[in-house]
Amino acid sequence: MKRDPLLLNKILAALLAALLVATMSTFFAGIIYGEEHSGENEPVALALVDIDDEQGASAGSTAEESASEEVVPFAKLLANADVTHGKALAKKCSACHTFTSSGANRIGPNLWKISNRAVAKVAGFKYSSAMKEFGGAWTNERLDKFITKPKNAIAGTKMNFVGIRKPQDRADLIAWLKTLE
Ligand code: HEC
Numbered sequence: 001m002k003r004d005p006l007l008l009n010k011i012l013a014a015l016l017a018a019l020l021v022a023t024m025s026t027f028f029a030g031i032i033y034g035e036e037h038s039g040e041n042e043p044v045a046l047a048l049v050d051i052d053d054e055q056g057a058s059a060g061s062t063a064e065e066s067a068s069e070e071v072v073p074f075a076k077l078l079a080n081a082d083v084t085h086g087k088a089l090a091k092k093c094s095a096c097h098t099f100t101s102s103g104a105n106r107i108g109p110n111l112w113k114i115s116n117r118a119v120a121k122v123a124g125f126k127y128s129s130a131m132k133e134f135g136g137a138w139t140n141e142r143l144d145k146f147i148t149k150p151k152n153a154i155a156g157t158k159m160n161f162v163g164i165r166k167p168q169d170r171a172d173l174i175a176w177l178k179t180l181e
Pocket residue numbers: 089090092093094095096097107108109111114118119120121122126127128129130131138143147156157158159160161164173
């Protein structure tokens with residue numbers, strides 16, 4: 001008579017324990033499945049890290065490249081400019097431009113006093129609409145950019161000239177153009 005309630009307790013305890021084990025096993029199965037799952041994803045995660053590293057490396061090298069092509073301020077280049085050399089370089093322009101006060105327009109407009117002159121204002125020259133839209137005046141910086149690579153500086157210009165790559169050459173040429181002021 002005394003055993004019956006204890007037995008019932010034992011049975012209930014056993015049932016609870018079984019339920020607990022079932023729950024726990026589901027729980028651990030979840031963990032194991034989860035671990036396996038994240039294991040599958042690991043290469044993807046590593047690949048992402050690799051891509052990030054590559055991007056970091058390429059960003060670094062781009063910074064290095066621009067650092068190696070050190071930009072000397074234009075004013076400094078102009079201060080050290082060789083005007084005689086600039087005049088010699090202007091021969092590259094003479095195929096299309098004249099530089100004297102009464103010079104005619106050739107393939108390009110006359111460039112007398114071009115430094116600080118208004119853009120696209122030579123009478124009788126048919127400028128491209130890109131040049132007309134550019135507007136403003138020919139500052140040192142604008143001349144420098146334009147002569148570097150005309151088609152890059154003003155998309156749609158009809159000045160078919162490759163450009164002058166060396167910054168000091170451009171400064172020499174612009175220094176000579178300024179003597180025409
Ligand atoms: C192959 C012919 C050609 C050569 C070479 C050339 N140019 Fe030009 N240039 C042109 C033409 C064409 C235009 C008109 C561009 C337009 O309307 O888009 C022009 C326009 C210009 C202008 C704008 C003039 C204005 O009135 O606003 C400048 C500045 C200029 N050239 C400078 C130079 C210099 C400096 C050189 C030499 C380093 C040079 N060009 C070489 C054909 C040439």
